[in-house]
Amino acid sequence: MQETSAPFRPGTYPENTIGRLMEDPIAVFPESLTVAEATERVRELAAKRLFTYCYIVNPQGVLKGVVTMRDLLLHEKGTRLDSFMLKDPFVLRPEYPLMEAMRQTVNRHYPSYPVCDDQGLLLGIARGSRIFEQQAIEISAQPGAMVGVESEERVNTPFLRSLKFRHPWLQFNLLTAFIAAAVVGLFEDTIDQIVVLAVFLPVLAGQSGNTGCQALAVSLRGITLGELKAGRESQFLVKEAALGLANGALVGITAGLGMFFYATWQQTAVSPYQLGTIVFLAMMGSCFLSGVSGVMVPITLKKFGADPATASSIFLTTATDVASMGFFLGIARLWLM
Amino acid sequence: MQETSAPFRPGTYPENTIGRLMEDPIAVFPESLTVAEATERVRELAAKRLFTYCYIVNPQGVLKGVVTMRDLLLHEKGTRLDSFMLKDPFVLRPEYPLMEAMRQTVNRHYPSYPVCDDQGLLLGIARGSRIFEQQAIEISAQPGAMVGVESEERVNTPFLRSLKFRHPWLQFNLLTAFIAAAVVGLFEDTIDQIVVLAVFLPVLAGQSGNTGCQALAVSLRGITLGELKAGRESQFLVKEAALGLANGALVGITAGLGMFFYATWQQTAVSPYQLGTIVFLAMMGSCFLSGVSGVMVPITLKKFGADPATASSIFLTTATDVASMGFFLGIARLWLM
Known part of the structure; x- marks a missing residue:
């Protein structure tokens, strides 16, 4: 027929x-x-x-x-x-x-x-x-792809297959975490003298990571729906950088106040004002970088021919961990020691 | 007509x-x-x-x-x-x-x-x-929803509207980060004496967070595609808990070795064997809990009538931060001090 x-x-x-x-x-x-x-x-x-x-x-x-x-x-x-x-x-x-x-x-x-x-x-x-x-x-596979889950993995994927799919990315994530740890290691002497800094390390890392993931998610959605086209990338990058800076500044105020009160309560040797200001500055700087990374990571992955979502969250949090804790401890060493 | x-x-x-x-x-x-x-x-x-x-x-x-x-x-x-x-x-x-x-x-x-x-x-x-x-x-809005982006936000959403959408969740995320910081704060004296522990805090938090996000992403996908039905939840929970344990153990070996070599190189007062073992145990325990949380967070959100993706990553990382750093510093204090 x-x-x-x-x-x-x-x-x-x-x-x-x-x-x-x-x-x-x-x-x-x-x-x-x-x-x-x-x-x-x-x-x-x-x-x-x-x-x-x-x-x-x-x-x-x-x-x-x-x-x-x-x-x-x-x-x-x-x-x-x-x-x-x-x-x-x-x-x-x-x-x-x-x-x-x-x-x-x-x-x-x-x-x-x-x-x-x-x-x-x-x-x-x-x-x-x-x-x-x-x-x-x-x-629907995208949230998984961002953290190293294969697109074919579903709820009913057998245990060993899931393990095989996810584990290599976890080892890779660990390697990237070592980079962040190495940055913290560079400032061990600073932490040794001002131990209150260690308490705020996870705050900085978690906050800049989440801010970056917001920018990453909106970028990925734009790529998926065909809205983030070649000509509009730089305009969007500027917007996300500005958003990171604004969000970082506003959250930095809260976090800085948190540090101020904590340091006052703990009666630290270092001035609580200085410690609060350092948290504020580090938060603003690292959230700015989070916004930039959130746009650059998927665009870069796509330029190299990869799925823009693949392990994007792992790459992003490496950048935000290194930046946030590096800024925080770096400013603290320069100013307080 | x-x-x-x-x-x-x-x-x-x-x-x-x-x-x-x-x-x-x-x-x-x-x-x-x-x-x-x-x-x-x-x-x-x-x-x-x-x-x-x-x-x-x-x-x-x-x-x-x-x-x-x-x-x-x-x-x-x-x-x-x-x-x-x-x-x-x-x-x-x-x-x-x-x-x-x-x-x-x-x-x-x-x-x-x-x-x-x-x-x-x-x-x-x-x-x-x-x-x-x-x-x-x-x-396509799901990765954003997980970290506190409104489903209507797109690439071309104006700056102030994006800021208004995202900022409240970032302040909320900061509050949850304070909880994790408070846990670290409980162990300030332990860190003060064994400062190398501070270097591995971001490793534990980052790793258990990513492991949990894998479980969360697969759970959300199952809910989205209608595969994670009421009767199958406990079976899936067991699988994810086991996956967390297995992944945590395997990654824990690498991380434990990392701590062992780092502590040896740093010539810490505490035995590098003990430090490596503590990293291994904390990693295994916190990744087990990551797997459980990755399933429980979206299911709980759904039970309360919310979108199972909404801020799920924020809730999840709160749990994984508290668990991973709490386990790590807790075991260290019990064993080393």
Whole structure:
């Protein structure tokens, strides 16, 4: 029944591409067919399979147009399909990643899309609902990808497989944590003399990490939804840097006051005013850097051809840990010792 | 042209429900209509609007069946619609949240679904692609929600609005960080005597936080995709607790060795063997607790009627910070002092 000579081989395309979820186009008719002939073929095909559109191809299998059931219903029996078919229909390419396909189809809402190669040869169809369903499954993997969970891991993944998926990234995370520890190690003498600094280390690290993760999450969402385009990156970077600075300053006031009261209560040898100011400055500086890193990490991953979410949170927190604790202990040593 | 008396008011439904993205059903016909009459109506309607199905309702507007264009094409002109219509079609309810609708439609792949109230009254239609498109946009907000970003924030959200959205959660995060700091503060004397412990605080906190975020991400994905159902929660909790323990033990060996070599190099007063063992034990214990928290935090949020992603990472890291640094300093004090 199929007039096309194009091979239908979805299995040969990479994962998460349109080619992989392509289905058989089913109703493929030549241009010269009449409404009566097409209706007869539809009658035979409909008994076996469900389909929405008829695809009109030339003798080489190149897609020339699309005809709906409604078109067949409303046109005279003797009319040729090519006289009323929708010419030059919107098509997808089999090599399109799902993300790209989602962006192209998001405002179209067709039930299915023809998939053609670069010569226009009809290869199959992709259902709109399948594109978005796959997309939803893929996007739902993002929070995991950020912390080193493979996109194929689900709730029912067996224990050993989960362990194998997650463990290498945890060892990698540990290596990056050693970098942060090394920075703290550089200031061991400072901590030794002003031990109250150790109490605020996790505050600085946790706070700048969370601020950075906010910027990272909004960046990733922009990349996913196709809103963070090449030309707008620097504008967005400036905004996130400014947000980091503002959030850091406001949170820095609270944290600085926290340090002031704690140091007063603890009757530290060092002035509580100085300690509070150091917390404030370190918070502002590290949150500024968090905003910048939150944008730069996914953009850099993407530039290197990686999924922008992969381990992005691990890379980000390395930067924010090193910066926040480095600033904090660095300013403390310079000012207090 | 519409035979139904049902009100079509998508604006009255809450955000992220099916009712909100409902469209006018367009082709609504009585049961007694013939194919010829229906075809004539389709001809008139098709000139104005696109639609996929005809909806057959009784005089009260209750949905009785669905007829496709293909059905009209293939049946005799004089046949009544109710003689061949698809009876008792699958319907959505307007109050369904998108997540629920996605789970119900994920294996159906229809271009559109009739939306009926609990009396069966046809209210509108919901396009499959719209459900999944909205769903994709909603899921893409999850990484942000976890760290306190509102689901409506996008790349182009203005600076002040972003600041207003994110800042309250950062102040909240700071409060939770103070809890972790208070735990460290309880052991100030221990750190004062064994300052090398301060160097490994960020290692413990960072590592157990990331381990917990892996469990959290997989839990959230399970909730999103409808795989983490009420009956399977305890089974999944056991798996994640075991994974945390295994990952903690394996990472604990590396971290313990790290401490051993660092303490040896620093020629600490305390035995490097003891210090390494303490890191190992604290890592194993805190990663076990990370796995448990990663499952419990989103489930608890859901039980209280909140979005399971909301600030989940903030709650999680509070637990992992307190546990990891508490275990670490607690064991050190008990054993070394």
